[in-house]
Each structure stands twice: as C-alpha cells, then as structure tokens.
Amino acid sequence: MKIATFNINGIKARLPRLKEWLEETRPTVACLQEIKSQDDGFPGSELEDLGYHVLTHGQKAFNGVAILVDKNAGYSAPVEVQRGLGIDGPKDGEGEQARYLEIDVAKEGERPTRIVCIYLPNGNPHPGPKFDYKLAWMEKLRARMGEIWSSEVPAAVLGDFNVIPHDDDVWSPKAMAKDALMQPESRDAYFRLLADGWTDAVRTLNPRGGVWTYWDYQAGAWQRDHGFRIDHILLTPELADRLEAVGVDREHRGREKASDHTPVWARLRD
DNA sequence: ATGGTAGACGCTCTA
Numbered sequence: 001m002k003i004a005t006f007n008i009n010g011i012k013a014r015l016p017r018l019k020e021w022l023e024e025t026r027p028t029v030a031c032l033q034e035i036k037s038q039d040d041g042f043p044g045s046e047l048e049d050l051g052y053h054v055l056t057h058g059q060k061a062f063n064g065v066a067i068l069v070d071k072n073a074g075y076s077a078p079v080e081v082q083r084g085l086g087i088d089g090p091k092d093g094e095g096e097q098a099r100y101l102e103i104d105v106a107k108e109g110e111r112p113t114r115i116v117c118i119y120l121p122n123g124n125p126h127p128g129p130k131f132d133y134k135l136a137w138m139e140k141l142r143a144r145m146g147e148i149w150s151s152e153v154p155a156a157v158l159g160d161f162n163v164i165p166h167d168d169d170v171w172s173p174k175a176m177a178k179d180a181l182m183q184p185e186s187r188d189a190y191f192r193l194l195a196d197g198w199t200d201a202v203r204t205l206n207p208r209g210g211v212w213t214y215w216d217y218q219a220g221a222w223q224r225d226h227g228f229r230i231d232h233i234l235l236t237p238e239l240a241d242r243l244e245a246v247g248v249d250r251e252h253r254g255r256e257k258a259s260d261h262t263p264v265w266a267r268l269r270d
Numbered sequence: 271a272t273g274g275t276a277g278a279c280g281c282t283c284t285a
Contacts, residue, residue, distance in 0.1 A: 216276095260285085
C-alpha cells in the first residue's frame with residue numbers, strides 16, 4: 001500500500017498536474033490539501049474516471065482537503081469517520097475551516113486502515129491570533145490522535161503540518177527564524193505527537209534531514225533550492241513496522257503550473 | 271524594510 005500527501009494549492013489550477021501525478025505514480029491513497037473548492041465544485045468525476053474513489057471536505061476559496069482511494073487496487077469506497085476537528089477559525093463568527101478529514105479504507109473483507117488528512121493552520125504572522133489558532137488546532141489534533149491511538153487501529157496521519165521540525169529541515173534556519181512554521185511552540189507541539197509514539201516516516205528514513213517538500217513561488221526559491229520540509233506522514237507502530245520506503249516527488253515541483261508543494265509518499269508492506 | 275509569486279475572488283486575502 002502506497003500512501004501519499006500532496007498540497008495541490010487549488011484544484012481548479014492544478015487538475016492537469018494532479019491527474020498526471022496520479023497516473024504516473026499511482027498512490028493507493030492520496031490525501032490532498034488546499035483544494036480551495038467547495039465540495040460541489042470539485043471535479044470528482046474526472047478522478048473517478050482515473051479509478052479513484054473521491055471524498056472531499058471543502059469550503060469556498062480557501063483551505064479544503066480531499067482523500068482519493070484507488071479502486072483499481074481493489075479498495076472499497078472509503079468510510080468517513082470524522083470531518084472537522086470541532087474548532088472555529090481565528091476570526092469572529094467565521095465557523096470551522098475545512099482542514100480535517102478522517103476515513104477508514106480497506107479491501108473487501110479485510111481489516112481497515114485509518115487515514116487522516118490534515119491541513120494544519122499556517123500560523124503567520126507570529127505572534128498574533130492566527131498563531132494562537134495554530135497552537136489551539138494542534139492541541140485539538142493531539143487529542144484526536146490520542147483517541148485514535150487508544151482505539152489501536154493501524155493509522156496514518158498525512159498532510160501539510162506547516163511545521164519545520166528541525167533546523168536541518170530548512171535551507172536556512174536563520175532566514176526563517178521569525179516564521180510561525182519553526183517557532184519553538186510549533187515544534188514542541190509537533191514533537192509532542194512523536195513523544196506520544198507516532199513515527200515521522202520521512203525523518204525515520206532520512207535522519208540527517210536535507211529533504212524539502214515545499215519551495216516558495218517567490219524570490220526564485222525553487223531555482224535556488226530554498227525549500228523546507230512541512231508535509232509529513234505520521235504512523236502508528238504497526239504501520240511503522242511495515243514501512244518500506246518513503247519519497248518526495250521532487251521533479252513535479254519543476255513542471256509548468258506546479259504547486260508550491262511536492263507530493264510525499266510512503267510505501268507500506270501489505 | 272521591502273519585495274518577490276501564485277490562487278481564488280471580486281475591488282483583497284491567504285500563503
């Protein structure tokens with residue numbers, strides 16, 4: 001089973017790139033973030049035609065997550081477990097933002113795997129209400145991940161965490177020092193998840209860092225390789241034991257009309 | 271201190 005996460009930065013602008021990535025790399029499960037679309041505006045049928053079950057949790061203009069599951073690999077339609085974490089956005093009265101989708105996937109008659117797709121708040125500028133929202137969201141996430149852990153279902157949490165865990169996960173810690181993505185409070189909240197027992201799949205197989213998953217559109221960041229790692233895959237022990245390989249589809253960042261993130265994937269022994 | 275780019279939307283916000 002190959003699980004993947006990809007912040008596509010807008011489905012309307014990215015559909016051709018997304019389709020070619022699915023066809024070329026064929027993930028079993030793909031967690032998408034920043035679809036920037038409402039559910040009824042999402043081109044689900046185009047992805048169904050590629051052989052994927054499609055489940056979306058969208059909103060107008062911003063945020064939004066979706067999960068794709070490969071029908072051709074024999075998987076049944078995903079069963080939704082939870083949509084949203086139950087936390088309002090930082091502005092008064094705006095309600096909850098679309099950042100969390102949790103499902104079970106399984107082949108017919110087999111034991112399910114829990115898949116959680118997240119788009120964690122960016123948190124800039126720091127300090128401020130958006131940063132406070134980020135930390136509150138991470139606390140809610142930790143509580144929910146604790147419940148999943150306790151239920152002992154094999155689980156993976158994938159997505160754009162908007163956290164640079166270590167100084168070797170960024171091209172220049174100095175240049176990014178004031179950014180919400182690498183504040184000590186952001187990192188500590190992330191490390192608490194690992195202390196709870198979750199395995200950072202990419203880090204485990206690349207312990208010395210130097211792996212980027214995001215390059216800003218601005219200031220020639222891609223051309224200068226000024227990137228960092230914020231898209232993560234966290235695994236419960238059973239899935240961590242089955243971890244075979246991880247990868248970043250870096251080449252896709254250099255294509256025409258690319259997202260500013262690259263896909264990240266992990267292959268688990270069946 | 272600023273600007274650099276991209277996406278969705280609608281005369282601006284988010285990243």
